[in-house]
Amino acid sequence: MAQEEEGNGTASRCSGRNGDSESRWSLQGMTALVTGGTKGIGHAIVEELARLGATVYTCSRNQAELNECLKDWKSKGFRVAGSACDVSSESEREKLMLIVSSVFDGKLNILINNVGTNTLKPTLDYTAEDFSFIMTTNFESAYHMSQLAHPLLKASGAGSIVFLSSVCGVVSVNVGSIYSATKATE
Ligand SMILES: NC(=O)c1ccc[n+]([C@@H]2O[C@H](COP(=O)([O-])OP(=O)(O)OC[C@H]3O[C@@H](n4cnc5c(N)ncnc54)[C@H](OP(=O)(O)O)[C@@H]3O)[C@@H](O)[C@H]2O)c1
Numbered sequence: 147m148a149q150e151e152e153g154n155g156t157a158s159r160c161s162g163r164n165g166d167s168e169s170r171w172s173l174q175g176m177t178a179l180v181t182g183g184t185k186g187i188g189h190a191i192v193e194e195l196a197r198l199g200a201t202v203y204t205c206s207r208n209q210a211e212l213n214e215c216l217k218d219w220k221s222k223g224f225r226v227a228g229s230a231c232d233v234s235s236e237s238e239r240e241k242l243m244l245i246v247s248s249v250f251d252g253k254l255n256i257l258i259n260n261v262g263t264n265t266l267k268p269t270l271d272y273t274a275e276d277f278s279f280i281m282t283t284n285f286e287s288a289y290h291m292s293q294l295a296h297p298l299l300k301a302s303g304a305g306s307i308v309f310l311s312s313v314c315g316v317v318s319v320n321v322g323s324i325y326s327a328t329k330a331t332e
Contacts, residue, residue, distance in 0.1 A: 174199035177250040177302070181233050181291065182261035183226075184211045187310065191258055196224035200256065203246050205231035233261050233287040234279075243294040254298035258308045259288035264325040277324055284328035 178195045182188040183204030196202050196219065206212050209230040219226040227249060231242040246254060263283045265276050292307050299305025314321045315329030 178256035188260035
């Protein structure tokens with residue numbers, strides 16, 4: 147852009163192309179909610195969205211770890227806020243979405259249903275509690291988070307939902323039958 151202002155025709159065309167590419171990938175002005183942003187893939191997603199210009203809200207169950215991440219993101223100049231939430235709990239999901247709605251003025255562009263867990267056992271050894279824990283954390287939470295986010299996504303005029311799937315939902319991989327079922331359905 148600076149080169150354009152200097153009136154260099156060639157530089158101006160190059161700069162224009164760069165500008166197009168930058169704006170194509172820009173998330174300036176966008177808001178995003180990423181569940182489970184303190185570790186692994188969720189952490190990387192928070193940083194990528196923030197780097198592209200989005201304002202991000204995230205959560206995890208561990209407030210101390212979340213605070214460390216928020217401090218680090220602030221030092222990097224990213225616009226990221228967050229609060230503790232166990233997304234497998236209905237009341238905590240509802241509370242989270244009320245906070246997100248208040249922080250983002252009722253509008254959300256991107257919901258990333260990232261939280262996922264697993265307990266690796268042979269299929270015959272899974273208990274009813276194992277089944278419930280994995281299904282609730284991976285599948286039920288993402289389903290209800292999407293329902294809760296729907297009015298905010300609609301209000302933004304450009305809403306997207308991303309579900310973190312896995313290759314084990316498509317082909318047989320030895321990572322546990324319940325986990326694979328939760329990923330196949332996404
Ligand atoms: N890693 C892989 O190779 C892989 C491959 C394919 C798909 N995936 C999918 O990608 C997603 C992320 O996987 P990952 O390996 O990056 O996971 P991870 O490293 O275990 O991180 C999970 C994140 O979610 C948070 N979390 C877990 N349970 C939560 C809950 N009930 N409520 C709120 N936050 C919760 C964790 O923080 P706290 O524990 O502090 O709450 C953490 O920030 C999952 O959906 C997974 O199935 C992963």
